[in-house]
Amino acid sequence: MNPHAPNLLSLDGDYDIADDGWVVIIKPDQTEIIAKPSQVTHVSLAAYGISGKSTQVTLPEGKEWILPSDEPFSTVRETVIYIQSEELELAEEPVEENVCGGTEQLIELDGLFVGLESGRWVIVSGERDIPGTSGVRFSELAMLSSVTQNVQLSGDQSSPLPGDKIHSFIKFADKLAYCFKRDTVTIHGNVVKATHGETRKEVLGSGDGAKALQSFTLKQPPLTYVAAANPSGVDSTLKVFVNDVQWHETRTLAALPSTARNFITKTDDEGKTTVVFGNGREGARLPTGIENIKAEYRNGIGKAGNVKAEQISLLTTRPLGVKEVVNPLRASGGADKENRDQARKNVPLGVKALDRLVSVQDYEDFARIFAGIGKARAVELSDGRRQLVHLTIAGADDIPIDRNSDLFRNLQQALLDFGDPYQAVQLEIRELMLIVISAGISVLPDYQWEPVVTDVRYALLDAFSFDRRELGQDVMLSEVISVIQAVRGVAYVDVDILRGIPEKIADMEHPGQRRLLTPAEIAMKVSGSLMDDSGDPLMDSNGKPLKEPLARVAVNLATNKSSTILPAQLAFLTPEVPETLILNQIS
Template sequence: MSEQANDCGCCAGSARPPGVRFNAPGLPAIDYRIGRHGEFKAALLARVSSSRFPALAGLRTRENDDFTIAWCDAGAVMLDVLSFYQERMANEAYLRTSVERRSIVELARLIGYRPSPGVAASTHLAFTLEDAPGMPSLAAGPVTVPVGTRVQSIPGPDEQPQTFETVEPVLARVGWNAIPAQQSEAQTLPAGTRELFLAGVDTQLQPGDMLLLVGTERFDSSASKRWAVRPLLTVEADNDRRITRVTWDEALGANNLQWNSDKAVRVFALRARAGLFGNNAPDPRMLKLGYISGITTWPWGNNWANYQIQGGNIDLDGTYPKIVAGGWVVLAGGSGSEGDASLPGEELLVRINSVRQLSRSAYGLSQRLTRLKGDVNPDPAHFALPDTLVLAQSEELRLAPRYLPYPAYGAELALDRRVADLEPRQPLALSGKRQRLRIVADDPALKFVPDGGTAVATRPGDSFVVLAPPVWLLSPWELALPPWLLEVFLRFKPGLTLRWRLADRSGAEGVLDGSPFSVALEPARKDDPVVSELRHVAKPANAVAHTRDRTVLQLDAAMAHVYDRTTLTVCANLAPATHGERVGEIAGSGDAALPGQRFVLKQSPLTYVSAATPAGRASTLEVRVDGQLWNEVPSLFGRGPREHVYALRQDDEQRTIVQFGDNQEGARLSSGQDNVRLSYRKGLGVEGNVRSGQLTTLLGRPLGVKAACNPVAATGGQDPESRDEARRNAPLTMLTLGRAVSVQDYTDFARSFAGVAKACAIWLKSGPARGIHLTIAGPNGDAIVAGSATHQHLTEALRRYGDPLIPLRITSYAPVRFRIRARIKVDAAFVVEDVLKAARQRLHSHFAFDQRDFLQQVAIDEVMAVIQNVSGVEAVDVDELYRLDPGATPDLVARLFAKPPQLQPDGSVAPAELVTLDSDQLALEVMP
């Protein structure tokens, strides 16, 4: 071919048209275009030069403005458009590759799946009734809070008010408004006691005063030895509680085996100290009476005649008008060797039968005295006149209740009074402030270790908030301490180590290991926030126990917080409520001549609530035709011609369409004027997951109800299913077919349940944990706690559609955060701040909750690959990568593992973990 021919380009290109592409399995899109504009045009131009078309041999130009070339170009454009839409149609024909929501919806309908329209959040509302302090007759009686009582939220920034309605009636009582937790208990003063609490702050006691403790047995029998007298070591008045705390050195029962009794003890202050008459008598040898042959003589020998207690009379060395019959005196000292270290020598307790004021002359003395006659005659040999101390003028003091010094936590809750009519399974709202812990020892080894941070030395006076019950580090075990044992440890301060889970003043969480010598409990502060939680009374009939003056409850689970018990209150006026507001409307008129009539709800979105169905939801729509209630069904297919049923569909604008039958599949509507009436609730989605304490505005106030509030945050709200979620969830219905048989079925069933975002089921075969353990997580990483509507209904659904004989445990997941610190080398052609911002966004998106799954690990290679794919990054060096476990220290770990559900030593099961990046623990630096 000549050079000139080559220059015109008339023979360039290939006459072969583009071919069909090959697609490997598992690709996210189908490459189905046989060609594009350039390829089609090149093929047409090559055909123009083909020898098969000699008539076109004279066409040697290939300029675009030529009419023939323009027609080829137009044909290439047409083919490009047709092939594009052909490829789109091919992609839309498959669930995995389709991108249009309508395609996914229609494909899902082929297997009977409808994208979830969302579900409403749920919570409990605590109602406060009108009370009348000091005038109980004016307080509101038991009030029934009806179904449909509306409470609206106070919106925060960029929020809209949300309305909740109660879904069950509740009988509320004034006495259930705010029941305080047990603050005190009756003092029993067992052996070993070194303190007691007295009522009032005007006891006029001082250190060194004598306190007499008398068991009730001693009032009936003088032979009883259950009594003790102690000199006071400290006297502390508590003006807030109006009590006085007194202590002594020697424990009760140290030398008294009879002290171990459970009977009551009465307490007396011995206000006066006296001596026996004659204790200060002169030495008779000082009285010189005469000489006999130069020898001095004494008529009484070396002592006075009858120099001892006589006839059981206790003669005091003065007048004591405040000593009265019925009181007590203690003779102490004497010549014996018994007694206590605080009062060595013999001790004798005497109850006074009579008191006389008289004069007496003896032992060289003459004075007025007080003569006591008691129920016990002192032994003159044990109580010599000069050596005996008489403690008298007894004044009874009232014992105050012993205020409990330890916090409230665990699964047992004692109330401060007896509360009637509480029942098993009844919901309770617990509210209060967290307990505080104060450092009291100057110990350099005592350090607070923040999660993921370095240890910080503590100083005396540092105060922390207690986040979890302390544990006893008894190698190799960690034993949780019940509240009463914590009090024992903090009172007697044994040489052991306790681990505390704490938060410092900046809110950083961590652990502190220390001896009971080093710490002390501290009351909550005024500015500490109030925390709340929802608990239920346990199921057994004995979960509610009553004593003479209080009620003790067994809860369905341990309390989530460690409360300062002086601030803890319980509200039992709780009613379940869900997001949504009820409306009513006239849908239109039925026409028996029209098959398959449809009506569109005027307000949207229709509220769906959590329910124990395979889908996990149920609509709140009620349809009445001529006043008769019709029933909702998933589909009209296979329904009889006389069945009064309807089906619901959602369009792309989230409008709800009510579809009626045609007398072949479902009955037709009867003719009538405005005879189709609807009643439903509107509102659902994550916007209903309001914070605790946000629902406070009563839109309808039942008589006697003063206020309402949600003690815990609303949970379970889920937006309508997105395109990608529908693509992922639609096949799950075919995997389970509405049943849970295998372990994987439990995972798939839970994953497609409304209000559940992720699920992981495993089979445990050892000990008491044998059975299926299911870990679940809510939308956006929210916890699905036991007792919530989603948790309860999922449990019921799996019992109904799974094997009811298989042990099943459902727990909320364990969120685990990790930290990244990396250095990045940025290309000089890029703006450093923009590259760092893009890298942060890429990391947060890649390691977000929606992108991770249970048991999914994090590798340093993955982190580096994510950063390296950001435009402008030349190199990256990861310096820190580690899990933010309690007590974790900065480190570089090549691979972070998410733990599966694990059996614990106590028989419980730790839930599965899901590892995500902590938003505050990402540090990106520029590499020099």
């Protein structure tokens, strides 16, 4: 039997070929034949002086692989056959457009996601698109403005793209703060708001109707307070139940009716909270019972709750269906309770406005006593269209405040609720300016350098700390010299550098926008070099940069500059950046 015929292939061995597979035949002259076999058989074959098992492939009509004009022997020896085909899924066309957000950009997701709807909050994470720079990652909160389920249209937008599957298409309500490289973007859709504090349930004790002003202390301090749009800026998480009926917290028991189911709370210097009930004349007494006073609350508060992005990865309890958890955004707005000095400063402010905001000063005082706010400065400005009250805030102890945080949003809402409804108010977060000081110090005879320089460093960090500086307060060279000279053991001081490094500067390439300083610009400011009007360093006769401390570091209040309102600046020294305070000994 002839092992080869125009429509019959006898292979050099026994192979597994799928019934619905394909074969590709490449002849010596590079002619390609692609066909699906009409029959595959496994036979024993003897030809060319040898015998063995072979797989015979019958090709369909019109797919002859060897012709009468072909040289039989060389064609058989040099023909290559690919037989074990594998089906490949159709790859999707890559989309390379950056993700910038806004209602104009329709963003195609990589699959079909049910449950998405307009008004839903999501978190966008990815690498920012910065020319000449890579690896800068960022996350931000965004709201969906529209969600559609569809297929991608062809180039002329008239018909569906052949073979495309249904995808989800979304639009964001606003433009994102930055544009992201699409291949690095992850959009987190299962987003929930989380606040600090662990839930506790406990029995406070037993009520005694014979006792007036009965009190109980919570066993798990400190009590958690969450941000709220009220004059104090917080709401307590404490709920008290008496005989399984909820009683409500009030600011004072005075003038309450004798049947009022209310209580007040007191917190001592150690953070322990005590619940106090009425005396039967102002507020109801507790009914007699056994362990009938119960409390439900959360404990934990303060700056410790301002965790970094992606720091949370575990849940104390895992609800059904939850696989893992992460916080793409940092937490912000968590502040420690007021100390006595802060309370002395803020208490008088609380009685000035009386929760009615009329003057510009009222807005400033109201913001300063709002929980979580450390500093505030209000000024009246024009944005070119109208007069408005511009309010710049800084967090207590300079805690981070994000524009999407509860603290920022609740303060903004409270200003609207308690202020003039016809008065435009613009709320902004302070712009940081780091003070840079380099000084030489000579110590008096018999004084050691190390103790003296330690005292000088402490005195400077205290005098120019966040607590002692105000928004828009300039830094004077005379202040620096006075603080250093007042330290015991200092003979004299020679200040070499006094500069301020602003958080942002005007972006000349994009008018009306602000940008972060480059490392070279920061290094130039730290060096203390004097600049000319164009920003270039001034040189002495030897070609070296001229250095001289500024007599005054200007720290700006909120102002309208080039049709853009800039927030007030806050300048202070921080021990977190030790390179900003350099002290050398003068021998």
